[in-house]
Amino acid sequence: MAKTSGHVLHHCCTANLPSNQPPAPVTGKYQQPQQYDQAQRRLDPDQIPNPMSVIIENQKNAGGAFITNEQGLLPPLVTTKYVVEDQGNSSPRYVRSSLYCIPATADLLKTTALSSTLAVSPMARTVEGEYEPPIVNFGELGAIRCNRCKAHMQLVDAGRRFQCLMCKVTTDVPTAYFQHLGHTGQRVDKYERPELVLGT
Ligand SMILES: [Zn+2]
Structure with missing residues (x-):
């Protein structure tokens, strides 16, 4: 049982506490240190x-x-x-x-x-055995991202549209970037495009 002598009890901080618990700290106001049992305060190394x-x-x-x-x-x-x-x-x-x-x-x-x-940490260094992240440059077309929130997206509608993973809005795939989906539902050029395969 925690001793509470010397501690000012407020209704606001004790109302919901079980009686065997020390009172909750009052924030934004100085309070006297609580005197818990020494055994309760000590951490077991x-x-x-x-x-x-x-x-x-x-x-x-x-x-x-x-x-x-x-x-x-x-x-x-x-x-x-x-x-x-x-x-x-x-x-x-x-x-x-x-x-x-x-x-x-x-x-x-x-x-x-x-x-x-x-x-x-976008500029983190790779170590021996890892490759540098490839740089993908779409030139004039720009990065393929959601029109609304710039998040990355998932192909839907046989590869003709993208659906944003964050805001669910769908966007047409630019003609220059279109590619058919194979029987697995993945783009047939997936492994030639690092942005479709890699996390970075
Ligand atoms: Zn979005």
Whole structure:
């Protein structure tokens, strides 16, 4: 049981708390330090992961080749030496997420209190064994993107139109960029066009 002597209790911060919990901190206002039991405050060092062993363990388990479209595979840690094979998703050198299990709803995200962010490093260097991202130049035509929000899109309507993955708007494929779809629903020139195959 936490001692609360010396702490000013406000209705606003105690109303929803179970009686055996310490009162919630009052934000925006100085409050006296709470006097919890020493045992409750002390962290058990055995429960805290040792950063060095996490780094060594990850190098052992995730070092070497990292193939970007393998389901359920987490990117290696930044400290791990790895060689990326871009198979449709960007290398974690360029884009890295703070979460790799994404809460399905905004409510759930709020409940977990985890921040969902992306670290984007477009100028990151490749390492030996990786190729530099190819440069795609459409000249006058410009990059093939959503007219409305500039996001990337998915081919629909036998390759004649694109549907935006973000805002769902559809756009005609420019005549100069049109190509038929094969029996798998993929463009027949897919493997000749890096922008259709690679993440970066
Ligand atoms: Zn869009």
